[in-house]
Amino acid sequence: xxxxxxxxxxxxxxxxxxxxxxxxxxxxxxxxxxxxxxxxxxxxxxxxxxxxxxxxxxxxxxxxxxxxxxxxxxxxxxxxxxxxxxxxxxxxxxxxxxxxxxxxxxxxxxxxxxxxxxxxxxxxxxxxxxxxxxxxxxxxxxxxxxxxxxxxxxxxxxxxxxxxxxxxxxxxxxxxxxxxxxxxxxxxxxxxxxxxxxxxxxxxxxxxxxxxxxxxxxxxxxxxxxxxxxxxxxxxxxxxxxxxxxxxxxxxxxxxxxxxxxxxxxxxxxxxxxxxxxxxxxxxxxxxxxxxxxxxxxxxxxxxxxxxxxxxxxxxxxxxxxxxxxxxxxxxxxxxxxxxxxxxx
Numbered sequence: 001x002x003x004x005x006x007x008x009x010x011x012x013x014x015x016x017x018x019x020x021x022x023x024x025x026x027x028x029x030x031x032x033x034x035x036x037x038x039x040x041x042x043x044x045x046x047x048x049x050x051x052x053x054x055x056x057x058x059x060x061x062x063x064x065x066x067x068x069x070x071x072x073x074x075x076x077x078x079x080x081x082x083x084x085x086x087x088x089x090x091x092x093x094x095x096x097x098x099x100x101x102x103x104x105x106x107x108x109x110x111x112x113x114x115x116x117x118x119x120x121x122x123x124x125x126x127x128x129x130x131x132x133x134x135x136x137x138x139x140x141x142x143x144x145x146x147x148x149x150x151x152x153x154x155x156x157x158x159x160x161x162x163x164x165x166x167x168x169x170x171x172x173x174x175x176x177x178x179x180x181x182x183x184x185x186x187x188x189x190x191x192x193x194x195x196x197x198x199x200x201x202x203x204x205x206x207x208x209x210x211x212x213x214x215x216x217x218x219x220x221x222x223x224x225x226x227x228x229x230x231x232x233x234x235x236x237x238x239x240x241x242x243x244x245x246x247x248x249x250x251x252x253x254x255x256x257x258x259x260x261x262x263x264x265x266x267x268x269x270x271x272x273x274x275x276x277x278x279x280x281x282x283x284x285x286x287x288x289x290x291x292x293x294x295x296x297x298x299x300x301x302x303x304x305x306x307x308x309x310x311x312x313x314x315x316x317x318x319x320x321x322x323x324x325x326x327x328x329x330x331x332x333x334x335x336x337x338x339x340x341x342x343x344x345x
Contacts (some may be wrong), residue, residue, distance in 0.1 A: 034084055040076060041221045044214035050077075050206060057204045058084035063156065065141075065201050066179040068208030071254030074179040075137065077206065081177055082135040090134025093127050098140040106148055107164050110155070116165025128161045131174045141178040141201065142187055146194070153197045176201065211249040211256065213330045218244055221253060225260040226272065234264065236272045243274050243284040246305050248324055303338055306331070 033055040036042070042051050057064065058081045066074045075094060082092045100108050107116075111126030127136055138144075144152065155161045156176060160169035178201045187193035211217065222244055226234040236244075240263070249255055263276040274285040284305070306324065313319040321331040 037080065037083065039224065040080060041217050041224055043220050044209075044216035046209045046214050047217060050208065051080075053206065054081055055084065057081075059086055061086065061175045062203040063176045063178065063201045064203070065184075065205045066177065066208065067184075067205060068181065069210050069252055070181045071252035072208040072210060073253050074139065074208060077208065078135070078137040078177045078179065082137075082175075085135060085175060087134055087175070091131050092135045092137065093131040094137040094139065095127050096139045098143040102145055105145065106151065109148070110151065110161040110163055111170075112164035113166045116163070120165070124163075126161065126163065128155060128172050128174050129170060132172050133174075135175045135177060137177045137179070139179045140181075142180045142182040142184060142193060146192065149194045149197045153194065153200055156200050210326075211252045212326045215245060218249075218256065221256055222260055225257050226264060229261050229264040230270070232270070234267070234270050234272060237274070239285050240272050240274050240277060243277055243281050246284045247281045248326060306334055306338065310335075 033051065036051070040051075042048050054077065064081060066077055068074060078094070079092065082088060095108065097105070107120075107124060107126065109127050111124050111129055112120050114120060114123045151162075155172070158169070159172060161172055162169045184193055184198050184202070188195045188198050219241060222236060222241070223234075226236070244256070244259075251258075259278050259281060260272075262278060263272045266276040267273070274282040276282075306320075309323050310317070310320045313323065317331055317335075318328050321328040324331065326334075
């Protein structure tokens with residue numbers, strides 16, 4: 001149901017869901033692509049291309065390296081790769097290398113025998129053996145201590161791990177998916193990451209674009225999170241949606257999710273207004289609009305923000321992109337969206 005007054009964008013989205021047109025368009029990503037999970041939003045061209053690539057590489061057991069800024073959803077893609085892998089019924093074990101104590105990380109990865117060290121009161125199988133017959137997702141792989149990297153490399157090359165305190169290797173059938181928000185090539189060049197391990201885990205590299213470069217995903221992600229936190233239909237006022245579209249999202253999808261959760265808590269109803277959003281996002285509602293701006297895919301607030309920033313920087317696109325918190329390439333694409341209707345007339 002939709003509450004009056006009905007927002008036209010909300011009506012279009014509801015009709016698309018009811019008619020199955022959204023699902024049909026997502027199925028067109030790749031003819032052989034399995035159905036997408038309900039929590040995966042990929043309306044933007046970059047994400048659709050990424051999902052198409054995953055559909056090709058997931059059925060193999062090749063290691064995958066997922067790169068991208070923090071909060072872009074690397075674990076979501078890891079779960080998708082596992083779901084489309086040859087062993088979707090096997091375990092998916094996720095571990096964050098940055099959160100593991102350096103003194104225990106070897107034991108956590110490869111296991112240990114009883115009495116192997118002080119405090120080892122019982123045998124532990126470790127993440128690799130726990131993920132046997134499935135997938136091991138190692139997030140923040142760049143944080144893995146240098147002295148343990150050869151052991152990880154050997155485990156990947158031989159399919160065997162040796163628990164701490166044991167001299168007998170154990171066979172494991174585990175597919176590795178690694179992720180990082182760092183530039184691993186730079187880490188290799190500066191001696192903090194082994195080049196042989198980098199090439200071993202980088203058989204297939206998937207780079208998730210930041211949310212500011214896939215604005216088409218903002219609205220459907222917002223609706224998804226709002227339904228999750230409210231437990232029912234939630235409307236966003238046009239002004240609130242414009243604020244969300246204009247914001248650069250340095251924290252990516254994680255920041256958007258937190259903003260929507262806050263808005264759902266403060267709205268106390270079924271309509272989210274700009275004042276329910278975090279102050280730095282809600283402040284965008286007070287920016288002047290551009291009444292005669294060309295009608296493209298960008299909102300009036302986003303167009304106004306881009307043009308004002310560009311004017312403030314004297315037309316310097318590099319400086320404007322830096323101030324907006326987006327890449328220069330993303331700014332050029334957005335300027336084309338602004339200029340295309342005018343040049344076409």
